Amino acid sequence: xxxxxxxxxxxxPAGESPIxxxxxxxxxxxxxxxxxxxxxxxxxxxxxxxxxxxWPQPRAWRTASGADRILEAAxxxxxxxxxxxxxxxxxxxxxxxxxxxxxxxxxxxxxxxLREACGRGLRSAVLFGPERAGLTAEDLARAxxxxxxxxxxxxxxxxxxxxxxxxxxxxxxxxxxxxxxTLVTNETRVATKGELDGFLGRLVAxxxxxxxxxxxxxxxxxxxxxxxxxxxxxxxxQELRTLHGVVTELSRGRMRRGRPDPxx
Amino acid sequence: xxxxxxxxxxxxPAGESPIxxxxxxxxxxxxxxxxxxxxxxxxxxxxxxxxxxxWPQPRAWRTASGADRILEAAxxxxxxxxxxxxxxxxxxxxxxxxxxxxxxxxxxxxxxxLREACGRGLRSAVLFGPERAGLTAEDLARAxxxxxxxxxxxxxxxxxxxxxxxxxxxxxxxxxxxxxxTLVTNETRVATKGELDGFLGRLVAxxxxxxxxxxxxxxxxxxxxxxxxxxxxxxxxQELRTLHGVVTELSRGRMRRGRPDPxx
Numbered sequence: 123x124x125x126x127x128x129x130x131x132x133x134x135p136a137g138e139s140p141i142x143x144x145x146x147x148x149x150x151x152x153x154x155x156x157x158x159x160x161x162x163x164x165x166x167x168x169x170x171x172x173x174x175x176x177w178p179q180p181r182a183w184r185t186a187s188g189a190d191r192i193l194e195a196a197x198x199x200x201x202x203x204x205x206x207x208x209x210x211x212x213x214x215x216x217x218x219x220x221x222x223x224x225x226x227x228x229x230x231x232x233x234x235x236l237r238e239a240c241g242r243g244l245r246s247a248v249l250f251g252p253e254r255a256g257l258t259a260e261d262l263a264r265a266x267x268x269x270x271x272x273x274x275x276x277x278x279x280x281x282x283x284x285x286x287x288x289x290x291x292x293x294x295x296x297x298x299x300x301x302x303x304t305l306v307t308n309e310t311r312v313a314t315k316g317e318l319d320g321f322l323g324r325l326v327a328x329x330x331x332x333x334x335x336x337x338x339x340x341x342x343x344x345x346x347x348x349x350x351x352x353x354x355x356x357x358x359x360q361e362l363r364t365l366h367g368v369v370t371e372l373s374r375g376r377m378r379r380g381r382p383d384p385x386x
Numbered sequence: 387x388x389x390x391x392x393x394x395x396x397x398x399p400a401g402e403s404p405i406x407x408x409x410x411x412x413x414x415x416x417x418x419x420x421x422x423x424x425x426x427x428x429x430x431x432x433x434x435x436x437x438x439x440x441w442p443q444p445r446a447w448r449t450a451s452g453a454d455r456i457l458e459a460a461x462x463x464x465x466x467x468x469x470x471x472x473x474x475x476x477x478x479x480x481x482x483x484x485x486x487x488x489x490x491x492x493x494x495x496x497x498x499x500l501r502e503a504c505g506r507g508l509r510s511a512v513l514f515g516p517e518r519a520g521l522t523a524e525d526l527a528r529a530x531x532x533x534x535x536x537x538x539x540x541x542x543x544x545x546x547x548x549x550x551x552x553x554x555x556x557x558x559x560x561x562x563x564x565x566x567x568t569l570v571t572n573e574t575r576v577a578t579k580g581e582l583d584g585f586l587g588r589l590v591a592x593x594x595x596x597x598x599x600x601x602x603x604x605x606x607x608x609x610x611x612x613x614x615x616x617x618x619x620x621x622x623x624q625e626l627r628t629l630h631g632v633v634t635e636l637s638r639g640r641m642r643r644g645r646p647d648p649x650x
């Protein structure tokens with residue numbers, strides 16, 4: 123993780139992030155895709171327990187899509203016991219309830235727990251089982267907690283790299299402060315109510331001059347509805363200038379053609 | 387979605403779920419993997435805009451891992467405009483900020499928004515761009531909102547099916563009430579404080595009889611520390627019975643051998 127040459131910048135963020143342990147993975151494609159998902163979520167430490175087809179395998183680099191350093195730094199262990207021997211917190215992902223008594227987290231709960239453990243300086247690991255069989259009861263007995271994703275119980279077939287993705291995503295999100303909803307405005311800014319009022323006043327005056335309000339009694343309601351539309355849209359200052367231009371141009375056209383026939 | 391023959395049960399849950407629109411997808415593998423991710427997260431409506439290699443493609447069924455009915459029901463459209471023509475809410479996933487003014491959600495914010503829209507009976511869609519290029523500015527202009535995942539900005543290469551997975555996961559989770567942390571106990575139950583106290587009293591008595599407390603002054607502190615360990619472990623009623631058996635067996639051994647040498 124200290125090299126500076128080539129590849130995307132995968133330097134781990136400050137503080138230690140959990141180790142992802144793939145237990146007896148079968149497909150190199152999945153190992154590479156898992157590494158890619160780890161990089162997406164800011165996880166950088168990969169351990170492999172007895173990969174079926176040995177290690178390293180070039181196919182993994184093909185699906186890692188640039189997360190090469192994670193694969194290059196991956197450590198291989200013969201069994202789960204040795205892979206977690208230096209860890210103080212071990213979570214095991216397992217979709218199905220078993221005959222065990224164990225603390226169980228959702229993916230989100232696990233991410234919060236891992237953030238807390240890392241904040242306390244604990245070395246943490248998360249176990250992911252092999253593609254078909256999942257973790258054995260013996261594997262699970264090495265973990266202090268279970269992680270069970272809340273997902274559709276009618277379709278439990280979760281790809282290994284997808285399972286890593288969900289955890290990596292929750293790990294990243296647990297420390298992310300992005301508001302759930304924002305308005306991206308780039309260079310411009312949302313118009314003030316005064317600016318919007320100035321535009322609406324002009325629009326109504328031009329509409330009135332064009333003979334739009336044939337029923338004067340209904341005019342205040344129509345104006346209010348137009349106002350609601352523009353208020354809701356969070357118009358920006360730049361868009362208001364465009365809208366002013368639109369009104370100017372349409373009014374000019376009207377003046378060039380003379381007042382249109384109200385019956386037309 | 388109405389067929390009853392074969393495959394996992396993919397019937398959509400009550401209420402309408404959002405449509406996933408893959409825009410100009412390049413790889414059939416990814417289309418299948420996206421369908422699998424959709425099934426994981428309880429999404430069932432797939433639309434394809436101009437898939438590069440045509441449709442259907444057998445490779446997609448291979449990676450769908452049983453989510454066949456989603457692929458079989460997938461509808462193909464020539465462009466984004468026609469794919470969303472019957473929709474009332476369109477979100478576009480896009481990792482990079484562009485020169486647009488648009489409401490932007492996190493994946494979690496988007497899931498909440500989609501749940502709300504579906505609750506109001508609106509037909510919603512989420513656009514995912516092609517593997518390499520992503521959605522074009524023209525595609526984005528068909529959407530009323532953007533979805534931007536909070537993920538590692540130093541490694542933005544997110545696989546298409548992984549992108550669908552994150553949204554499907556958030557969609558499912560938005561309606562899930564699983565507590566973030568539980569203790570799975572299966573047939574047994576967590577012991578009461580009285581049961582735990584009964585065991586600890588017996589353990590201390592046996593230890594005392596065995597000459598464990600050589601320093602009487604330190605005894606209350608040692609007992610308290612033991613108590614803290616067992617309190618923290620959330621011992622179950624079944625485990626307490628095992629622990630009682632352990633104490634009985636060890637005490638018997640001591641009695642058989644006679645009192646051990648305290649200096650040993």
